[in-house]
Amino acid sequence: MGKGRNGILRGGKDPERYRRYLNTFILHFRPRNVPDRTLRFTLTWGLGGMAVLLILMLFGTGVLLKFAYHPFPDRAYESILHLQYDIQFGQLIRNIHHWSANILLVVVFLHFLRVFFTGAFHPPRQFNWIIGLCLFLTVLLSNFTGYLLPWDQLSFWAITICTGMFDYIPGAGLWLQKMIRGGPEVGPYTLTNFYAIHTIILPAVIITFMPFHFWRVRKAGGLVIPRTPEETNETRGEMVPSIPNLIVREIAMALILIAFILVLSAFFNPPLEGKANPGLSPNPTKAPWYFLGFQEILLHFSPLIALFFIPVLMIIALVSIPYISYPSSTAGVWFASSKGRRMAIDATVAALIATPIGILVDEYVVNFAVWMPSLSPVISQGLIPLGIVLAGFYGFYLLLKRRYHASKNETVQVAFCFFLTAFIILTIAGIWFRGAGMRLAWP
């Protein structure tokens, strides 16, 4: 171990070399320098990074769970019990997996909001918005397929009604339902399908699209540069080295998040009800919490509208956001402008008021099916209420546009805020305000 030998044993005498190795390793996936202004926490809130970390934790705990879980109806539930009670740290691993999955949904959703409100979908980031939407869908499907695996009453019936909804999609709906269920009913083939999708197909999709998503960020020159509405787009400002400025911040966020998940997992167990019983449906039977917005919509509109038209409209709207012809790129400005800020607040408040009123009115006052029995329910409970909602929004939209003399940047934001808030209220109603028989009730 003298001088002149190149080997790891030299370490004690040459710490600088290790630091260099570590730095060059990090610099394989981090730029050498980053704009100082993008280091500000309130630009991204670290949400994208949190999402990546959570996915890694899910992969890690998922692999461990794979050693304990048996994907068969007469063994799945028992294998979870065995994991929780007999395997050392089994309960902890399951808890981490469950909380990471649910927090990931929230984080990814907030990241989606942040990207929208900072205008990080304007060129050259348009296609990355689409990739992001695909990743969002993948995370949603991962949560959904994982939900069935414990095979308890909660899982079995939630998946029964969610796959039951496919029946109402015109054309290929029934075929899709049979493919997903592996048969006419939720059963052993459903479990096999969901297990394969959850543990292999979706991870493969994530592993493919996530690096693509990151690469597109790098290609666009990194994070969107925050600015006030008056500044122009192109001032990158001062550049600082990633090591240590960016890395230290990222490590700090990562450690905080890991600590948070561990504490949560140490104290709170995920639900596990009785073993699945196909002969007994619980009252009420609810979809997983992230789908309760849709279940709530289903309670107000006919199935064809709620399960086909509305989702299709939502997808078209989301996909087209980057491709609308905006008068200018407001990338980097929170809420596009100060006008945009005020309009966004107006739209949010309007939806906060209109949505609960709409829910209550539809529940207790209006009953189109009875008032117009001659019309098919698709029209009386579908197109007519949808028409009323859209007409109401359009009126509000025109009002705001005229009042503020707003441009497309702000008005698209208004539409986004309004419907987003409405959807959140509907989800809250579905989670906490629906009780036995799915009637409105205090939580």
Add this chain to the structure above:
Amino acid sequence: MSEKKTKNIKEEQFPQEPSRRSFLNKLWIGLGIFALLEFSLLVIAYLRPSKTGVKSGDHETIIEAGLVAKFPLNSVTAFIRGKFYLCRLEDGGFLAVSRKCTHLGCTVPWLDKEKRFACPCHASAFDIKGELIHPPAPRPLDLYRLFIENNMVKVDTGKRIKRSGFRADQVVYAKKVQT
């Protein structure tokens, strides 16, 4: 040269590209798409749920519910194995209704005190004939084929029959014994 006379329109738009190359390129792309389609069909055929191997009418799917006399009038008896209810109406006729709610597939219990099926999921309700008495279910409960042989009520659970409404010919009556 004679090739120039047989130039197609594409050639005029891309005068640089020789027609043979573009034709071969298009051929490759076409074959590639065809291969992709073939692969997709293969995967779908593989993933498609196989027929369970039990066809309607097999002895395995036909359940012997019991002798006609065993079922009182205006009663509903649950059969867990067959996933159906055997309903005997006031006039003695029989109906075998599925236990799956036609809304989203929850299992509907029969509430004897209220004389109706009430779904716990979204409060759909059906009467003893399986007819819809409360939404949001879109149609009455499905039926299974029921027949009576030698005074024994038999139900074929192999095939579920969807119906848009109740019709008198759906009910099965035991043949009157000639005295």
